[in-house]
Amino acid sequence: MPFLYSKKPVEPSTFPLVVCPPDLRSAVASGYLCMRAIDEVEDHPTVENRIKSVVLREISQMIQSGTGRFDLHQFDNVFGSHSFPEVSLRLAEWLNEAPASIAPRIWEATAAMADRMAYWADHNWTIHTEFDLDRYTFSVAGSVGLLLSDLWAWHDGTSIAIAS
Numbered sequence: 001m002p003f004l005y006s007k008k009p010v011e012p013s014t015f016p017l018v019v020c021p022p023d024l025r026s027a028v029a030s031g032y033l034c035m036r037a038i039d040e041v042e043d044h045p046t047v048e049n050r051i052k053s054v055v056l057r058e059i060s061q062m063i064q065s066g067t068g069r070f071d072l073h074q075f076d077n078v079f080g081s082h083s084f085p086e087v088s089l090r091l092a093e094w095l096n097e098a099p100a101s102i103a104p105r106i107w108e109a110t111a112a113m114a115d116r117m118a119y120w121a122d123h124n125w126t127i128h129t130e131f132d133l134d135r136y137t138f139s140v141a142g143s144v145g146l147l148l149s150d151l152w153a154w155h156d157g158t159s160i161a162i163a164s
Contacts, residue, residue, distance in 0.1 A: 024155040027102050031147055033087065033094035034110040040088045042117040047082050049121045055079065056118035063095065063111040070095045102154045109147040116140065 020028050041047075041055055058078045063070075070092040079089060098106040116139040127133050152158040 021155065024151065026097060027099050027106065027151050027154065028148070030094055030098035030103075031106045031109065031151060033097075034091065034106060035113060035144060035147075037088045037091040037094060038110065038114045038117060040085050041114075042121060044082070044084060047084075049124055051082065053118040053121040055082070056114040056121065059091065060111040060114040060118065063107050063114070066095075066107060072096075102151065105150050105154070106147070109143060109150075113140065113143050116143070 038056060038059060041052055041059070044052065047055075055078055059075065062074065062078065072092045074092050075089075095103075095107060095110070120136060120139070125136070127136055149158075149160050
């Protein structure tokens with residue numbers, strides 16, 4: 001997993017990877033960094049919501065149309081001249097670091113999350129009701145939790161009961 005330690009700012013401060021079993025680390029790191037990459041687009045302080053939405057939807061579509069490894073410069077035109085941080089600009093690298101047997105799940109989660117973030121950017125993160133808050137929370141944080149559950153199941157068969 002040398003890619004995680006090769007350049008900053010990629011070491012997750014909110015999710016210590018050292019607690020993960022070694023064979024799970026690369027999957028969790030790839031998923032985390034993919035999510036961080038698109039989260040930095042969603043949260044960018046100077047890019048207009050309209051542009052964020054376009055960028056996030058294009059990222060989603062490009063990931064969904066992927067059939068294997070991603071070219072390291074595949075997303076350059078999507079990011080354009082906007083000043084997105086390094087973690088975002090290295091998205092193709094993070095996608096490629098996913099172990100082959102779980103990569104499609106990480107890619108699907110990243111594409112779905114990017115599309116959901118685009119929806120919320122289009123709607124200026126307008127939350128008026130508890131239902132709106134629940135939708136936003138699940139569409140973002142809930143997706144991460146489901147991905148992590150799937151990664152553990154991939155790793156050692158750990159399963160969780162998902163409430164309906």
